[in-house]
Amino acid sequence: xxxxxxxxxxxxxxxxxxxxxxxxxxxxxxxxxxxxxxxxxxxxxxxxxxxxxxxxxxxxxxxxxxxxxxxxxxxxxxxxxxxxxxxxxxxxxxxxxxxxxxxxxxxxxxxxxxxxxxxxxxxxxxxxxxxxxxxxxxxxxxxxxxxxxxxxxxxxxxxxxxxxxxxxxxxxxxxxxxxxxxxxx
Numbered sequence: 022x023x024x025x026x027x028x029x030x031x032x033x034x035x036x037x038x039x040x041x042x043x044x045x046x047x048x049x050x051x052x053x054x055x056x057x058x059x060x061x062x063x064x065x066x067x068x069x070x071x072x073x074x075x076x077x078x079x080x081x082x083x084x085x086x087x088x089x090x091x092x093x094x095x096x097x098x099x100x101x102x103x104x105x106x107x108x109x110x111x112x113x114x115x116x117x118x119x120x121x122x123x124x125x126x127x128x129x130x131x132x133x134x135x136x137x138x139x140x141x142x143x144x145x146x147x148x149x150x151x152x153x154x155x156x157x158x159x160x161x162x163x164x165x166x167x168x169x170x171x172x173x174x175x176x177x178x179x180x181x182x183x184x185x186x187x188x189x190x191x192x193x194x195x196x197x198x199x200x201x202x203x204x205x206x
Contacts, residue, residue, distance in 0.1 A: 078181035
């Protein structure tokens with residue numbers, strides 16, 4: 022794993038954070054408690070802030086970034102980013118899920134418990150209302166989520182909490198050093 026300060030900003034890690042060996046976290050980044058950043062993912066806060074809320078998961082090969090003076094990037098609590106996501110200088114609200122290979126661009130906002138389908142491209146400045154399904158390229162509103170679908174999104178972040186804990190236990194068994202919380206400088 023890479024945890025690298027940049028321009029005087031050092032990443033801050035909450036408690037029980039899992040960073041895969043090939044994950045990179047750089048610059049002005051704060052990861053909340055129980056966050057997991059999986060293999061090949063990059064969280065690069067080199068020119069604006071990136072904040073990832075508690076219990077969120079960033080799955081394999083995802084990229085979180087910002088543009089100079091265009092940001093911040095905010096993932097609230099319990100957000101799931103599927104494999105190969107690109108999220109850039111946007112806001113993703115609590116409990117939302119961004120599917121595999123999806124892209125969310127500058128200034129977009131994904132509402133609470135919204136679902137961005139796999140492969141979707143959410144254009145810059147788009148506002149995705151809470152509890153809706155968006156799909157396509159460019160992404161468009163497909164329909165509201167049913168209560169069961171919206172509540173079912175919780176299964177994804179809960180599963181990743183379990184995976185994270187299992188990986189952390191395995192790390193302890195193997196003697197791998199765990200990332201410790203990094204104090205704010």
